[in-house]
Amino acid sequence: MLSRVAAPLETATHPEALRRVVIEPVSRVEGHGKVTLLLDDEGHVRQARLHIAEFRGFETFIQGRPYREVPVLVQRLCGICPVSHHLAAAKAIDVLVGARTLTPTAEKLRRLLHLGQTLQSHALHFFHLASPDLLFGYDSDVASRNIIGVIQAHPTIALQGVKLRKYGQEVIRILSGKRVHGVLAIPGGVNRSLSRDDGESLKKDIDQVVAWSQGAVKTARDLYLADLEKNAAFGSFRSNFVSLIARDGSLELYDGGLRARDHLGHEVFDHLNCDRYLRHIHEEVKSWSYMKFPFIVALGSDEGWYRVGPLARLNNADRIRTPLAESERAVFARLGEGGPVHATMAYHEARMIEMLYAAEAIRELLDDPDCYGSDLVIRGERAFEGVGVVEAPRGTLIHHYEVDETDAIVRANLIVATTNNNNAMNTAVREVAARDLDGRELTEGLLNHIEVAIRAYDPCLSCATHALGAMALDVSLEDASGLLVDRLVRDSDGRVARPGAP
Amino acid sequence: MTKATVATCSLAGCFGCHMSLLDIDEKLLDLLQLVEFDRSPINDIKHISRPVDVGLVEGGVCNAENVHVLQEFRRMCKVLVAVGECANTGGVPSMRNGVSLKRCLEQSFIRGLGIEGAQIPDDPELPLLLNRVRPLHHIVKVDYFLPGCPPSADAFWRFLTELLAGRDPALPRELIRFD
Numbered sequence: 001m002l003s004r005v006a007a008p009l010e011t012a013t014h015p016e017a018l019r020r021v022v023i024e025p026v027s028r029v030e031g032h033g034k035v036t037l038l039l040d041d042e043g044h045v046r047q048a049r050l051h052i053a054e055f056r057g058f059e060t061f062i063q064g065r066p067y068r069e070v071p072v073l074v075q076r077l078c079g080i081c082p083v084s085h086h087l088a089a090a091k092a093i094d095v096l097v098g099a100r101t102l103t104p105t106a107e108k109l110r111r112l113l114h115l116g117q118t119l120q121s122h123a124l125h126f127f128h129l130a131s132p133d134l135l136f137g138y139d140s141d142v143a144s145r146n147i148i149g150v151i152q153a154h155p156t157i158a159l160q161g162v163k164l165r166k167y168g169q170e171v172i173r174i175l176s177g178k179r180v181h182g183v184l185a186i187p188g189g190v191n192r193s194l195s196r197d198d199g200e201s202l203k204k205d206i207d208q209v210v211a212w213s214q215g216a217v218k219t220a221r222d223l224y225l226a227d228l229e230k231n232a233a234f235g236s237f238r239s240n241f242v243s244l245i246a247r248d249g250s251l252e253l254y255d256g257g258l259r260a261r262d263h264l265g266h267e268v269f270d271h272l273n274c275d276r277y278l279r280h281i282h283e284e285v286k287s288w289s290y291m292k293f294p295f296i297v298a299l300g301s302d303e304g305w306y307r308v309g310p311l312a313r314l315n316n317a318d319r320i321r322t323p324l325a326e327s328e329r330a331v332f333a334r335l336g337e338g339g340p341v342h343a344t345m346a347y348h349e350a351r352m353i354e355m356l357y358a359a360e361a362i363r364e365l366l367d368d369p370d371c372y373g374s375d376l377v378i379r380g381e382r383a384f385e386g387v388g389v390v391e392a393p394r395g396t397l398i399h400h401y402e403v404d405e406t407d408a409i410v411r412a413n414l415i416v417a418t419t420n421n422n423n424a425m426n427t428a429v430r431e432v433a434a435r436d437l438d439g440r441e442l443t444e445g446l447l448n449h450i451e452v453a454i455r456a457y458d459p460c461l462s463c464a465t466h467a468l469g470a471m472a473l474d475v476s477l478e479d480a481s482g483l484l485v486d487r488l489v490r491d492s493d494g495r496v497a498r499p500g501a502p
Numbered sequence: 503m504t505k506a507t508v509a510t511c512s513l514a515g516c517f518g519c520h521m522s523l524l525d526i527d528e529k530l531l532d533l534l535q536l537v538e539f540d541r542s543p544i545n546d547i548k549h550i551s552r553p554v555d556v557g558l559v560e561g562g563v564c565n566a567e568n569v570h571v572l573q574e575f576r577r578m579c580k581v582l583v584a585v586g587e588c589a590n591t592g593g594v595p596s597m598r599n600g601v602s603l604k605r606c607l608e609q610s611f612i613r614g615l616g617i618e619g620a621q622i623p624d625d626p627e628l629p630l631l632l633n634r635v636r637p638l639h640h641i642v643k644v645d646y647f648l649p650g651c652p653p654s655a656d657a658f659w660r661f662l663t664e665l666l667a668g669r670d671p672a673l674p675r676e677l678i679r680f681d
Contacts, residue, residue: 027546030517053628057598060606076594079518146545166527179525180518180652282616288625413615
């Protein structure tokens with residue numbers, strides 16, 4: 001019901017008889033992914049998959065480490081959104097030290113850091129990574145289909161993108177010491193305040209940043225509306241949506257409860273306490289990807305998968321707290337004609353509306369006396385298990401830790417934003433494969449259509465490769481009739497055995 | 503003047519080094535006067551198309567595909583640079599070297615929280631994982647090591663402009679950091 005093409009193309013019945021086409025690496029996204037297509041003799045697509053083929057292993061190797069190291073270690077999951085991992089981990093660890101409610105200064109500075117990151121990440125994605133497809137066309141010349149081509153052909157747009165990203169990165173540097181992998185959050189609070197001088201220097205440019213962000217919303221919207229019919233259909237499907245939500249139903253990136261709505265916009269759950277995420281969200285493992293496939297337990301794995309990120313957040317939000325972004329949200333919502341907006345390509349406009357929200361919210365916080373306060377850390381009653389959830393630029397990010405009496409991590413579970421979009425990205429890949437590629441000669445430009453659909457989700461594939469594993473090798477020898485002659489299995493410790501042999 | 507050619511990639515890294523390179527901000531326009539990019543995650547060139555002057559490699563080596571990409575870079579790049587902590591030492595991902603792979607694998611895909619359809623992914627499309635995460639120089643000869651997690655934008659700028667000017671790019675102390 002949720003997807004029109006969906007599952008039939010996920011797994012071909014006779015893959016051995018089909019021709020394999022691979023897109024590797026998927027480019028202009030963060031991290032490592034590849035797409036495989038299996039085609040029959042007539043060029044019909046029989047199978048299309050986005051594989052995540054890398055591991056790193058954070059959940060396992062942080063075990064035994066003291067909890068206070070975790071926000072510094074886990075941000076190394078991702079160089080584009082390190083702040084999200086830093087803050088999700090910090091929020092989980094706040095629970096461990098009994099600091100569920102931080103001081104106003106600590107909470108607001110963390111929010112400011114997070115907004116800086118939302119701004120820089122959204123700018124990076126739209127201008128540096130995705131805009132070449134949108135400005136030049138999906139099939140345009142590969143030589144100029146990149147940010148350098150945009151700099152040459154549209155210097156004003158490109159330079160605004162560079163400067164928007166720079167501003168967000170400067171917010172991060174001032175608060176955390178470095179643009180990438182700095183440290184602000186510590187258990188129960190933050191390690192510094194914002195100085196008046198730094199606040200004033202950030203204030204100087206913020207009006208310009210708000211204005212450029214408004215321009216970016218217009219650019220994204222104009223590009224979408226320029227070919228409304230095509231953009232509404234491209235890689236599109238219906239789905240459920242999950243995001244954080246503020247108590248009053250407004251857009252929320254740093255705290256709040258979880259809201260899930262179905263493809264018609266009806267409530268599945270709302271204001272769910274994040275501590276209870278595990279009762280409502282499970283992950284399915286599939287043999288062909290190291291990235292798991294999350295779903296809402298009550299709806300099951302077939303119907304319960306969902307989308308996260310800017311589109312989900314705008315669909316779920318009843319309003320946005322800042323005025324300029326709210327008026328843009330109201331315009332955007334009309335695309336849904338009374339229900340949620342489902343178009344994959346609508347992610348771009350939603351992302352730019354969030355960038356505008358981030359700019360406006362930064363402007364407010366820079367005028368907030370609490371950001372310049374000195375009450376930075378609190379402590380309360382010790383706990384041994386904590387969950388921290390934030391809305392990373394790419395979507396809902398869940399960190400969950402258990403510690404022992406010695407403060408060492410004994411268990412960790414991370415569900416990152418891109419993993420939450422795994423089923424959605426695979427569905428988009430299958431949609432584009434079936435509609436745009438089926439039966440045609442596959443050119444470089446045509447294959448880029450697949451990547452355009454993946455890029456709309458702004459995947460952070462490094463983030464999604466935190467699971468650690470080793471390849472178990474399984475070799476089967478069959479005779480011409482398919483009868484099994486022999487089988488050797490090498491396990492993850494390197495031992496080779498014949499299954500069934502004594 | 504013909505521009506120098508540069509290729510970049512990220513292996514078992516987090517793209518933070520690439521982000522730090524982009525943190526040169528408006529100087530990106532100046533850099534584009536000096537260099538032309540071949541394969542890089544910021545464009546759609548999937549394999550190095552010709553011999554290039556400089557290869558910047560972020561991330562350590564954790565699987566067979568990383569080995570192939572690194573070998574392609576060594577073969578095609580006149581000067582190969584190990585960029586950032588992971589490329590220099592294995593970095594944070596090499597913390598897995600002290601852990602039993604079997605235990606990790608089962609924990610992630612069999613015994614993890616909220617797992618359904620528990621199984622260990624084993625599709626032939628998934629590249630073989632190495633038993634240890636390694637720095638680049640365990641696999642190929644490396645010409646320069648740029649430290650930092652990530653190296654700062656200023657370090658990138660200084661390194662590249664010195665190198666492209668034909669000088670040995672020795673960095674002053676204040677541009678060398680290890681965090």
